[in-house]
Amino acid sequence: MKIAVCIKQVPDTEARLRVAKDGRWIDEEDLPFAINESDEVALEAALQIAEKQGGEVIAFSLGPERVREALRKALALGASRAVHLRHEGFAGGDAIATGRALAAAIRREECDLVLTGSQSDDNGFGATGTVVAGILDWPHAWLVMGIEVEEGARALKVTREMESGLSEIFRVTLPAVLEVQAGLNHPRYASLKGIMSAKKKEIAEVSPGDLGLADSEVGLAGSRLEVLSVAFPEAAAGAQILTGDGAAAELISKLKNEARVI
Amino acid sequence: MAKVCAVLQQREGKIHRMAWETVAAAQQLAALSGEKASAVVLGSGIAALAGEVAALDLDSVRVIDHPLLADYTPGGYVAALAGWMALDAPSTVLFPHTYQTVEYMPRLALASGAGIIPEGLSFVAEGGEVIWKRPILEGKMHARVRARGTGPVLVSLQSGAFSADSRKAGQASVSAAEIDMQSATPWREILGVQQMGGETVDLTKAEIIVAIGRGIGGADKLGPVEELARLLKADIGASRPVIDSGWLPRDRQIGSSGQTVSPKLYMAFGISGAIQHLVGMKGSSCIVAINKDAGAPIFKIANYGIVGDLHEVIPAMVAALKQA
Numbered sequence: 001m002k003i004a005v006c007i008k009q010v011p012d013t014e015a016r017l018r019v020a021k022d023g024r025w026i027d028e029e030d031l032p033f034a035i036n037e038s039d040e041v042a043l044e045a046a047l048q049i050a051e052k053q054g055g056e057v058i059a060f061s062l063g064p065e066r067v068r069e070a071l072r073k074a075l076a077l078g079a080s081r082a083v084h085l086r087h088e089g090f091a092g093g094d095a096i097a098t099g100r101a102l103a104a105a106i107r108r109e110e111c112d113l114v115l116t117g118s119q120s121d122d123n124g125f126g127a128t129g130t131v132v133a134g135i136l137d138w139p140h141a142w143l144v145m146g147i148e149v150e151e152g153a154r155a156l157k158v159t160r161e162m163e164s165g166l167s168e169i170f171r172v173t174l175p176a177v178l179e180v181q182a183g184l185n186h187p188r189y190a191s192l193k194g195i196m197s198a199k200k201k202e203i204a205e206v207s208p209g210d211l212g213l214a215d216s217e218v219g220l221a222g223s224r225l226e227v228l229s230v231a232f233p234e235a236a237a238g239a240q241i242l243t244g245d246g247a248a249a250e251l252i253s254k255l256k257n258e259a260r261v262i
Numbered sequence: 263m264a265k266v267c268a269v270l271q272q273r274e275g276k277i278h279r280m281a282w283e284t285v286a287a288a289q290q291l292a293a294l295s296g297e298k299a300s301a302v303v304l305g306s307g308i309a310a311l312a313g314e315v316a317a318l319d320l321d322s323v324r325v326i327d328h329p330l331l332a333d334y335t336p337g338g339y340v341a342a343l344a345g346w347m348a349l350d351a352p353s354t355v356l357f358p359h360t361y362q363t364v365e366y367m368p369r370l371a372l373a374s375g376a377g378i379i380p381e382g383l384s385f386v387a388e389g390g391e392v393i394w395k396r397p398i399l400e401g402k403m404h405a406r407v408r409a410r411g412t413g414p415v416l417v418s419l420q421s422g423a424f425s426a427d428s429r430k431a432g433q434a435s436v437s438a439a440e441i442d443m444q445s446a447t448p449w450r451e452i453l454g455v456q457q458m459g460g461e462t463v464d465l466t467k468a469e470i471i472v473a474i475g476r477g478i479g480g481a482d483k484l485g486p487v488e489e490l491a492r493l494l495k496a497d498i499g500a501s502r503p504v505i506d507s508g509w510l511p512r513d514r515q516i517g518s519s520g521q522t523v524s525p526k527l528y529m530a531f532g533i534s535g536a537i538q539h540l541v542g543m544k545g546s547s548c549i550v551a552i553n554k555d556a557g558a559p560i561f562k563i564a565n566y567g568i569v570g571d572l573h574e575v576i577p578a579m580v581a582a583l584k585q586a
């Protein structure tokens with residue numbers, strides 16, 4: 001089976017965020033980046049399927065130069081090749097523009113299955129994988145918590161998370177796009193051997209033109225959603241913040257005597 | 263002609279709680295241009311719902327009733343709503359930001375030539391344009407966004423962003439929308455629904471919950487938390503990453519995919535306060551947050567907070583409780 005995995009590089013969850021000078025996005029200077037959490041889970045799922053069924057895993061990422069590091073990591077973990085959608089024209093895309101570009105790159109590889117994360121930790125559209133599916137005209141599912149390849153590898157049994165702890169089970173035929181949710185598996189760590197062999201693997205760079213896309217179809221130019229500005233939420237009246245060495249004891253006393261909840 | 267429309271999510275003939283929030287938002291958005299909003303409801307055998315929806319201050323309510331819509335499938339919903347959009351030509355369609363909406367809305371956008379704005383929190387009119395606010399970076403920041411270009415826009419609304427109680431009652435005309443579903447493919451064959459990980463712990467009746475997040479750092483760090491919970495006669499709950507990492511079983515998860523709780527005291531240790539967690543606990547009477555990051559969103563809904571390392575704060579709380 002040939003499996004495509006979409007990997008986005010996002011600010012590390014622990015990163016200190018600052019607003020960029022122009023106010024339109026966060027300042028990326030010195031910002032630590034990591035692979036989006038659910039994308040790492042998607043990669044792990046792809047590797048497990050390929051190991052069982054035979055086949056290969058190809059990692060796709062759209063982003064600036066720094067994204068190479070994320071793709072390198074995917075290669076170290078076991079992907080056989082990587083495709084880097086790298087061009088200024090791709091920048092600032094919404095889920096539709098980004099999904100369109102990824103779909104065009106994936107189409108060239110004739111994959112049987114596409115795995116993506118369910119939601120990026122920065123934009124949080126929860127939509128890019130669905131757009132990929134829509135453009136390829138393949139079945140898809142969002143918030144996937146279980147994947148079972150059926151006999152003959154023509155269809156998958158998929159478990160999708162629903163609200164309040166329920167899940168739905170259904171069958172989809174291949175080719176398909178599945179957007180996986182964190183918790184589906186525990187991603188592996190890269191081995192030294194993996195890291196060494198990743199250095200020899202190919203990262204192909206592609207531009208909109210290579211994908212047969214016009215500049216007006218990708219990035220901000222190809223997007224309907226435009227970010228005007230970003231900001232930290234206004235400080236709410238919010239919490240009574242207790243400080244100092246005695247904070248814990250003071251908290252216990254306030255819960256007893258002020259809030260009367262313990 | 264009203265061009266703002268709310269999609270009312272229903273399941274087995276019952277309107278979803280968040281659909282009323284969607285109606286309220288649609289009414290407010292339409293009012294910006296002095297118009298009335300409309301609504302559309304889809305399913306199979308849902309004639310009885312029409313009456314309930316007709317008692318709202320809306321221009322019209324469209325009912326799409328088709329056997330292919332008996333169970334939700336993305337293919338069925340996209341075909342039905344794309345057909346309806348071609349018929350009624352709405353300019354803005356509002357949805358509740360449920361797992362169901364998120365799954366099919368982008369595909370409906372492609373099918374109808376629309377743009378999408380996921381997870382709207384609020385809107386303002388500025389210079390003849392509607393500017394939406396939406397969360398980014400897991401709720402740590404907000405972005406102000408607009409829809410550029412032409413064509414309809416689909417916006418999903420975060421749970422609780424608009425108050426259901428603010429919806430206006432009235433009288434709407436109800437009519438069926440006949441959609442050609444010939445070419446609809448459901449894209450999936452539904453086999454069943456199940457409880458994830460078998461719910462055995464019921465946190466909904468807990469009076470005090472000590473909840474831990476990723477900040478706890480590992481299953482081996484649970485000892486002091488358990489001691490604190492024992493002293494307070496509290497139940498232990500957790501955010502999703504704690505469950506996903508296998509540090510606690512799935513039936514301890516609180517949030518949109520887990521349990522919804524409203525104890526008299528909720529203590530959050532090392533939980534950042536992402537919306538998917540907040541929706542499961544914001545009804546608690548007293549909320550305490552302990553987090554080393556003063557900017558963590560959890561402090562916005564907390565009554566008491568300590569900015570500090572939970573590995574120091576928890577033992578100090580245990581000591582204080584033992585002393586008392």
Ligand SMILES: Cc1cc2nc3c(=O)[nH]c(=O)nc-3n(C[C@H](O)[C@H](O)[C@H](O)COP(=O)(O)OP(=O)(O)OC[C@H]3O[C@@H](n4cnc5c(N)ncnc54)[C@H](O)[C@@H]3O)c2cc1C
Pocket residue numbers: 013118119143400474475476477478500501502503504515516517518519520531532533534535536537538539542552553554555558570571572573
């Ligand atoms: C569709 C969907 C459904 C979801 N459902 C749920 C759900 O049901 N429930 C849920 O909880 N989440 C859910 N999530 C995940 C949610 O978006 C967040 O990712 C999650 O809630 C974050 O958990 P957290 O706060 O524990 O971790 P993080 O966001 O990583 O926060 C960890 C916090 O710990 C603090 N910290 C670290 N070390 C220390 C220390 N030593 N002392 C004090 N503080 C420390 C950090 O400052 C940080 O604020 C869902 C996501 C999606 C996309």
Ligand SMILES: Nc1ncnc2c1ncn2[C@@H]1O[C@H](COP(=O)(O)O)[C@@H](O)[C@H]1O
Pocket residue numbers: 006007008009036038039060061062063095098102115116117118119120121123124125126127128129
């Ligand atoms: N720039 C990108 N490069 C590669 N994959 C992406 C990119 N943006 C989004 N994705 C994929 O789409 C998923 C959903 O992202 P989003 O729609 O932004 O929430 C992510 O988890 C990734 O798998």
